[in-house]
């Protein structure tokens with residue numbers, strides 16, 4: 681388990697591709713070191729779960745909830761003794777996340793991020809492409825297409841509204857809509873009605 685000061689490591693991919701677990705696995709070893717403190721951050725938008733339990737250990741990772749619309753809040757969440765920060769659902773962080781990440785890296789922080797690289801349209805999600813550019817290490821994870829009988833490698837995330845593919849003009853981030861669902865899809869089965877062929 682190495683701490684890499686000033687290095688951004690990213691785990692990206694669609695839903696259910698094990699990104700968060702990979703990030704947790706990356707820092708699991710830090711639990712056995714007394715000399716390294718880390719913090720686990722997730723955006724307040726993501727309320728699906730309160731704690732994140734690692735498959736690799738019994739430790740509960742209690743996330744600190746950040747206001748993703750104001751990424752500058754990360755400065756206040758971090759303490760001088762934190763040497764590593766894990767940020768989950770990085771795609772939800774809004775304008776300002778790129779300079780904040782950059783500043784933290786300049787300050788010597790080791791940042792480990794997990795997030796969706798593409799939105800439901802199959803296009804770059806938020807500032808993820810910029811963050812990929814700042815990263816030293818990027819691991820793309822994939823899932824398995826959930827269309828019956830397919831079982832092909834799934835690099836994309838399908839949004840469903842009332843069981844139907846969400847149209848292209850649906851907002852990038854939907855909040856509090858109980859009827860929406862997401863599943864990993866292969867490229868052949870990824871459907872975005874109204875998508876203009878280019």
Ligand SMILES: [Zn+2]
Pocket residue numbers: 825826827830831832865866867868869
């Ligand atoms: Zn498929």
